[in-house]
Amino acid sequence: xxxxxxxxxxxxxxxxxxxxxxxxxxxxxxxxxxxxxxxxxxxxxxxxxxxxxxxxxxxxxxxxxxxxxxxxxxxxxxxxxxxxxxxxxxxxxxxxxxxxxxxxxxxxxxxxxxxxxxxxxxxxxxxxxxxxxxxxxxxxxxxxxxxxxxxxxxxxxxxxxxxxxxxxxxxxxxxxxxxxxxxxxxxxxxxxxxxxxxxxxxxxxxxxxxxxxxxxxxxxxxxxxxxxxxxxxxxxxxxxxxxxxxxxxxxxxxxxxxxxxxxxxxxxxxxxxxxxxxxxxxxxxxxxxxxxxxxxxxxxxxxxxxxxxxxxxxxxxxxxxxxxxxxxxxx
Ligand SMILES: Nc1ncnc2c1ncn2[C@@H]1O[C@H](COP(=O)(O)OP(=O)(O)O)[C@@H](O)[C@H]1O
Ligand SMILES: Cc1ncc(C[n+]2csc(CCOP(=O)(O)OP(=O)(O)O)c2C)c(N)n1
Ligand SMILES: [Mg+2]
Numbered sequence: 001x002x003x004x005x006x007x008x009x010x011x012x013x014x015x016x017x018x019x020x021x022x023x024x025x026x027x028x029x030x031x032x033x034x035x036x037x038x039x040x041x042x043x044x045x046x047x048x049x050x051x052x053x054x055x056x057x058x059x060x061x062x063x064x065x066x067x068x069x070x071x072x073x074x075x076x077x078x079x080x081x082x083x084x085x086x087x088x089x090x091x092x093x094x095x096x097x098x099x100x101x102x103x104x105x106x107x108x109x110x111x112x113x114x115x116x117x118x119x120x121x122x123x124x125x126x127x128x129x130x131x132x133x134x135x136x137x138x139x140x141x142x143x144x145x146x147x148x149x150x151x152x153x154x155x156x157x158x159x160x161x162x163x164x165x166x167x168x169x170x171x172x173x174x175x176x177x178x179x180x181x182x183x184x185x186x187x188x189x190x191x192x193x194x195x196x197x198x199x200x201x202x203x204x205x206x207x208x209x210x211x212x213x214x215x216x217x218x219x220x221x222x223x224x225x226x227x228x229x230x231x232x233x234x235x236x237x238x239x240x241x242x243x244x245x246x247x248x249x250x251x252x253x254x255x256x257x258x259x260x261x262x263x264x265x266x267x268x269x270x271x272x273x274x275x276x277x278x279x280x281x282x283x284x285x286x287x288x289x290x291x292x293x294x295x296x297x298x299x300x301x302x303x304x305x306x307x308x309x310x311x312x313x314x315x316x317x318x319x320x321x322x323x324x325x326x327x328x329x330x331x
Contacts, residue, residue, distance in 0.1 A: 001097045003123050013108055018117040030119035038138040043074035049129040057172050060099045062194045064106025071135040072198035073272045077217035078144040079207020080137035082116040087133055090126035149213040150233035153280035156302035159199055159273045161247040166268020168193030186249045196272040205293050211286045215276040221267040221326025225275055226310045237310045239302030269327035
């Protein structure tokens with residue numbers, strides 16, 4: 001499809017109306033107003049074929065959803081509300097119209113779920129399929145939750161099971177079975193890799209609670225992402241292997257294939273769960289508040305101490321250093 005026709009097809013799609021938006025797709029720039037009483041949050045993430053996804057198993061509809069989801073996850077991690085998005089696509093000539101149309105269907109399905117409006121982007125041809133999304137959200141003035149507020153004595157929490165997406169990716173990459181059989185045996189793991197959910201509702205509840213000192217989403221594995229919080233806050237973090245939540249399917253998969261689930265939980269990445277620290281003495285109260293307002297269970301996994309780096313207390317009682325032991329791109 002020609003670039004012009006593709007852009008026109010995007011313009012025609014139904015969008016959430018946004019009162020902040022003066023001018024959307026179609027001019028040199030989009031124009032939007034500054035929301036009174038709020039701060040803007042802006043974040044961008046790329047997805048590159050072969051690095052972030054494999055089109056062999058990643059259907060275009062789900063890739064469209066994931067491209068937005070990983071970006072919305074950063075808005076969730078500040079406790080914000082998604083508002084606007086930009087989408088840049090570098091498309092190989094081999095990408096057929098049916099592929100781009102299914103990709104856009106997926107992208108728009110998640111946009112609509114979060115009341116977010118696509119206000120522009122760019123489309124180019126390229127040898128390699130690359131997707132770049134920018135999202136803008138809002139948070140009440142000076143209330144966005146940053147990475148740098150954790151203090152000794154705080155408690156460390158995660159919002160759900162760790163290692164599921166990495167388990168799903170392992171099954172797909174190692175051709176343990178075909179996609180249909182994997183979906184029958186390990187649906188939660190494969191789904192977490194192909195179609196992760198950004199924790200927008202939870203992020204907002206946590207922000208409003210006023211009990212958090214730091215937060216971020218887990219994209220590179222808790223070992224690395226907790227290291228970011230520890231470094232930004234100038235503290236150390238200790239987590240306990242026995243307390244790390246895992247999906248039952250990850251435990252079954254690891255048992256069958258004789259793998260260590262803890263490796264997936266710590267280092268696998270792409271969990272898109274929220275990782276946050278809670279003021280000393282507020283843990284139980286926060287757990288109850290979250291349960292009451294969203295039905296979501298959050299998991300206490302460790303604590304903040306003076307010092308630096310991240311340690312893991314293993315089930316055996318031994319303590320090991322896991323600072324920055326998660327996923328890292330190399331150039
Ligand atoms: N190429 C770049 N140019 C400028 N800033 C960058 C670049 N790459 C990453 N950053 C910034 O570095 C910080 C950490 O990035 P990253 O680890 O990718 O965060 P996240 O896991 O939230 O996506 C962010 O503030 C991001 O905007
Ligand atoms: C084909 C393929 N190989 C490997 C991975 C695993 N993987 C790729 S990027 C990544 C970490 C998250 O991506 P990144 O670009 O670091 O996101 P950010 O931290 O910037 O949000 C992981 C676990 C994958 N998703 N797909
Ligand atoms: Mg990033």
